[in-house]
Amino acid sequence: xxxxxxxxxxxxxxxxxxxxxxxxxxxxxxxxxxxxxxxxxxxxxxxxxxxxxxxxxxxxxxxxxxxxxxxxxxxxxxxxxxxxxxxxxxxxxxxxxxxxxxxxxxxxxxxxxxxxxxxxxxxxxxxxxxxxxxxxxxxxxxxxxxxxxxxxxxxxxxxxxxxxxxxxxxxxxxxxxxxxxxxxxxxxxxxxxxxxxxxxxxxxxxxxxxxxxxxxxxxxxxxxxxxxxxxxxxxxxxxxxxxxxxxxxxxxxxxxxxxxxxxxxxxxxxxxxxxxxxxxxxxxxxxxxxxxxxxxxxxxxxxxxxxxxxxxxxxxxxxxxxxxxxxxxxxxxxxxxxxxxxxxxxxxxxxxxxxxxxxxxxxxxxxxxxxxxxxxxxxxxxxxxxxxxxxxxxxxxxxxxxxxxxxxxxxxxxxxxxxxxxxxxxxxxxxxxxxxxxxxxxxxxxxxxxxxxxxxxxxxxxxxxxxxxxxxxxxxxxxxxxxxxxxxxxxxxxxxxxxxxxxxxxxxxxxxxxxxxxxxxxxxxxxxxxxxxxxxxxxxxxxxxxxxxxxxxxxxxxxxxxxxxxxxxxxxxxxxxxxxxxxxxxxxxxxxxxxxxxxxxxxxxxxxxxxxxxxxxxxxxxxxxxxxxxxxxxxxxxxxxxxxxxxxxxxxxxxxxxxxxxxxxxxxxxxxxxxxxx
Numbered sequence: 150x151x152x153x154x155x156x157x158x159x160x161x162x163x164x165x166x167x168x169x170x171x172x173x174x175x176x177x178x179x180x181x182x183x184x185x186x187x188x189x190x191x192x193x194x195x196x197x198x199x200x201x202x203x204x205x206x207x208x209x210x211x212x213x214x215x216x217x218x219x220x221x222x223x224x225x226x227x228x229x230x231x232x233x234x235x236x237x238x239x240x241x242x243x244x245x246x247x248x249x250x251x252x253x254x255x256x257x258x259x260x261x262x263x264x265x266x267x268x269x270x271x272x273x274x275x276x277x278x279x280x281x282x283x284x285x286x287x288x289x290x291x292x293x294x295x296x297x298x299x300x301x302x303x304x305x306x307x308x309x310x311x312x313x314x315x316x317x318x319x320x321x322x323x324x325x326x327x328x329x330x331x332x333x334x335x336x337x338x339x340x341x342x343x344x345x346x347x348x349x350x351x352x353x354x355x356x357x358x359x360x361x362x363x364x365x366x367x368x369x370x371x372x373x374x375x376x377x378x379x380x381x382x383x384x385x386x387x388x389x390x391x392x393x394x395x396x397x398x399x400x401x402x403x404x405x406x407x408x409x410x411x412x413x414x415x416x417x418x419x420x421x422x423x424x425x426x427x428x429x430x431x432x433x434x435x436x437x438x439x440x441x442x443x444x445x446x447x448x449x450x451x452x453x454x455x456x457x458x459x460x461x462x463x464x465x466x467x468x469x470x471x472x473x474x475x476x477x478x479x480x481x482x483x484x485x486x487x488x489x490x491x492x493x494x495x496x497x498x499x500x501x502x503x504x505x506x507x508x509x510x511x512x513x514x515x516x517x518x519x520x521x522x523x524x525x526x527x528x529x530x531x532x533x534x535x536x537x538x539x540x541x542x543x544x545x546x547x548x549x550x551x552x553x554x555x556x557x558x559x560x561x562x563x564x565x566x567x568x569x570x571x572x573x574x575x576x577x578x579x580x581x582x583x584x585x586x587x588x589x590x591x592x593x594x595x596x597x598x599x600x601x602x603x604x605x606x607x608x609x610x611x612x613x614x615x616x617x618x619x620x621x622x623x624x625x626x627x628x629x630x631x632x633x634x635x636x637x638x639x640x641x642x643x644x645x646x647x648x649x650x651x652x653x654x655x656x657x658x659x660x661x662x663x664x665x666x667x668x669x670x671x672x673x674x675x676x677x678x679x680x681x682x683x684x685x686x687x688x689x690x691x692x693x694x695x696x697x698x699x700x701x702x703x704x705x706x707x708x709x710x711x712x713x714x715x716x717x718x719x720x721x722x723x724x725x726x727x728x729x730x731x732x733x734x735x736x737x738x739x740x741x742x743x744x745x746x747x748x749x750x751x752x753x754x755x756x757x758x759x760x761x762x763x764x765x766x767x768x769x770x771x772x773x774x775x776x777x778x779x780x781x782x783x784x785x786x787x788x789x790x791x792x793x794x795x796x797x798x799x800x801x802x803x804x805x806x807x808x809x810x811x812x813x814x815x816x817x818x819x820x821x822x823x824x825x826x827x
Contacts, residue, residue: 479515
């Protein structure tokens with residue numbers, strides 16, 4: 150059927166394809182294109198059936214209305230203009246482009262060298278590029294009311310259920326699998342309050358991975374920020390919405406990891422599939438004296454110029470879609486400083502932050518920043534504006550170094566346990582603004598942290614040069630897998646001590662899905678390219694004892710205000726007694742000499758539950774021998790009860806008699822709670 154297009158009924162304010170009862174409005178931003186074609190496709194056809202030039206232009210928006218076009222119609226774009234790299238322009242009408250505002254695409258992105266071919270070759274890329282699908286998903290989803298994230302569980306969707314025996318095979322590796330009863334039951338038993346899903350937006354593999362026969366399993370290389378990846382959500386928006394609703398029904402909030410700092414088009418030699426072809430000079434940040442040299446503050450080849458209103462608006466509109474259509478409760482922002490970067494550097498009042506704070510849909514959502522990137526001034530921990538939470542690498546590194554056996558870390562450990570006031574105690578911020586973790590998707594798994602001194606990334610095809618080199622890891626006597634039962638038990642004990650440290654610290658705790666069951670990546674600390682059993686969780690071999698221990702920790706933290714109160718520990722009086730007393734290895738209050746002892750490997754703390762709960766004692770012993778100490782006196786009418794000890798997870802809570810001492814096991818964490826005396 151031959152279609153007509155008109156400007157008379159255009160809708161330039163509504164970017165993308167907007168479905169109406171009698172047709173479709175199409176609007177595309179490009180400040181520098183001379184003209185833009187709307188390309189209409191028949192199903193399975195390699196090239197378009199018709200091209201319609203968008204006839205209207207209002208400012209930098211090209212637009213038109215196509216009467217009679219219906220939901221499900223397939224379309225793409227072509228942009229006409231100068232190919233003048235010296236001026237930052239890379240228009241090439243032989244390249245089919247995906248609408249950045251697409252809500253759905255008909256197939257996954259696949260890298261092909263032709264997508265990056267120069268215009269002189271004039272190869273039509275239509276057979277290689279997904280088509281956008283005209284769609285109108287309902288925008289009335291209901292996120293849960295705002296609440297702090299609490300115990301957060303980072304999930305790589307594709308890897309999480311690939312080997313789950315109770316998930317139907319057709320659903321494994323998809324968003325829909327997360328709504329299966331067996332998966333939901335596990336999350337509830339574990340005590341998860343918030344799941345943080347790694348990226349779901351449609352992404353493309355980096356060109357070097359294609360040459361190696363590898364794929365990007367993490368998805369941090371997106372193209373269409375509003376369209377879900379068909380490999381992760383083959384059911385599109387309805388699948389995402391049903392899964393979010395299923396998690397909400399269990400009281401679990403859902404965060405989405407979003408990558409708004411760059412696109413999958415990479416550097417100037419990368420594919421032209423969307424932004425580069427539509428308006429390279431507007432979308433991407435470039436060197437001031439060389440418009441063809443893209444700034445690479447992301448390490449991926451390009452960086453979005455989010456200080457420009459149309460680019461920031463694209464990002465804000467994408468976030469709104471995930472909330473209004475998918476019901477998402479909030480976001481974790483990859484390489485967050487890019488959001489606040491301007492030509493003058495990072496600014497907490499940057500345009501994107503101002504737009505986010507003013508948006509009626511987004512301002513009350515949860516926002517979590519990864520507060521670093523590789524650009525100049527890229528380390529911004531503690532500098533994000535409210536209401537942002539921030540990932541806490543200082544917590545990760547200081548806790549790892551303490552348990553690794555490094556000395557002189559007692560003060561640093563106390564600061565992290567107290568909620569990191571050195572980073573967050575200003576501007577009305579609280580400990581909960583810091584997201585504490587010991588392992589994340591990027592780096593060693595928790596089990597590998599205590600089993601490998603060095604990274605082993607050979608399978609990534611980069612000569613083991615990729616991934617972090619400084620991991621503060623240890624192997625307990627031998628590198629990698631072992632059949633020595635003593636080494637295996639030492640590793641299990643270390644993992645439990647690390648988890649216990651995380652859950653007794655002030656702040657927002659986060660673990661990676663599978664770390665509660667002993668997941669390993671075989672020493673690979675950069676598993677992004679391993680869409681295989683390196684990343685897929687081994688549910689049949691799960692360490693359910695470790696899972697039960699993690700659940701006990703989560704429950705104890707949730708039940709005791711002394712552990713979860715969102716206030717910094719300062720030693721100041723709180724409801725008639727100090728909010729914290731720091732204790733040495735003799736059980737007495739820490740002295741200046743003890744704080745400065747170079748060989749210190751032990752720290753205790755007594756925290757107050759205020760008017761709402763009991764006092765809690767925590768002892769952390771990273772030494773290789775037990776510590777015998779005297780317990781402080783409980784409050785009148787109370788007695789200490791040993792709620793948990795990480796070296797003996799098989800033991801339940803048990804009361805301690807009055808006046809008794811305590812032997813805190815080597816390389817362990819003990820948690821005691823005041824209970825009413827019998």
